[in-house]
Amino acid sequence: MPVEIVMNHATFRKAWRFDAFVEACAAAGMRRVSIWGNEVAEIGLDAARSRLRDSGMRAFGYNRAGPLLADTPEKRQSLMAAAKAEIETAAELGADHILLFPGGIADGAKGLEAARSQTTDACAILNEHARNCGIALALEPLHPMLAGDRTALCTLAEANRLCDRLGSNAGIVIDSYHVWWDAELEAQTALAGSSGRILGFHVNDWLVPTRHLLTDRGMMGDGVIDLAAMWAMVLGAGYDGPIEVEIFSEHWWAQDPDAVLALALGRCAEIFSGEAAR
């Protein structure tokens, strides 16, 4: 049984809009795509739903609920309303899970203490809303270099602890880029798996040198992450979902998207032993 490969629209963000992205994935033989709310908003919910149905595709991951953090209760309330609306859209599109994006430290704040506590409180509310909508809420620990302006949730250990507090319906997406460096990687992956909460596995690579904190991720195989070992950990933890390709990269965004898609599928076939679903 070959491993199913899913493309995240972010990998082709500058070349393809929603329709072209879905079409290209369908033409390559894939059955699911991971999508972004801003792209759905661009064409409207109904058009997005039709496009998926007409091409025989389903939504896997939906990006995203957040940002959530701000310096006043009013701003936080407004952000929470927007996040709830995203959850509803994701559920209406039948996505498997919606990614939580807490966002950066509030204006003028120092340290992560307030961000952590606001994130925990917000997650409890959003997970309840997601449960009612019938969609899983995915926590994704981001690389610690994004702690200043993206999230206060930087390790699998923290994500596991937060999931323990949230209870059912919350899970974790493991992105190789964000957690590959962690000495607790294997133990925390196993822990997440034993609770049945691994919702996705994102792949890309860490380049040496890395030239930009956000947009210099590598194609699988071009960097120093031991992706095969990570995949073995994730499989060993009981995950039976697809592998999702998510590469934020000015370099790859500037290439021909069809060539990038073919290359990504080829690398997935090589590294994760098994044919991509195409």
Added chain:
Amino acid sequence: MPVEIVMNHATFRKAWRFDAFVEACAAAGMRRVSIWGNEVAEIGLDAARSRLRDSGMRAFGYNRAGPLLADTPEKRQSLMAAAKAEIETAAELGADHILLFPGGIADGAKGLEAARSQTTDACAILNEHARNCGIALALEPLHPMLAGDRTALCTLAEANRLCDRLGSNAGIVIDSYHVWWDAELEAQTALAGSSGRILGFHVNDWLVPTRHLLTDRGMMGDGVIDLAAMWAMVLGAGYDGPIEVEIFSEHWWAQDPDAVLALALGRCAEIFSGEAAR
């Protein structure tokens, strides 16, 4: 009793060579400096020793023993010989501790497993050598964004575990830039302190946005780290050494070094409540 402030030469790397740096620190009323082996090599060990003595200064931290990792035993042996020589130089200059710098993943390797095991083995040998030379070996966990090309030791938890294995003479330098994001920060700082192994506390700041992985550190107070809270943790853990300013920054390297020194001392006075030793 005011907190003693120590400057790390890296903060003034492009403006001052060894003599000018030591002279400026002495003129500002400081008693200790943290120095670099390449600067000592530039003027020779005897000249460096005389310059320190003549200005009434002592060496606090010495950078550095490493890199150590390579893809062949021959290369690793040669790197170890160089690291041992640095330990001897640091001891001859009477430095308080020498910083370990493991270095990046070896050519062609994937993942951190081999790097971790080589680092552990090398540290056992180097710590023994440092003990014989009468100088402490300082492990400094570096930010996870440096795991690809600088170190496999990225958290205080790992540094504490490695210190447990190494036994006496090995300790830890806590750099706010590298560990501020860590949810285990307080617990692992307390653990390090309870074992009496905190050898130094480096300060600087995390800028939002951060434009470069190596050379865009901020001046204390300009970023999002809660430095006062970190200092309280370090003090609470029993540390009674100085605060060391280490800022790798193209921005600050391009400014007048006397102004940078005055500003850094001023910020230390503001943030760490207490006058800088000047």
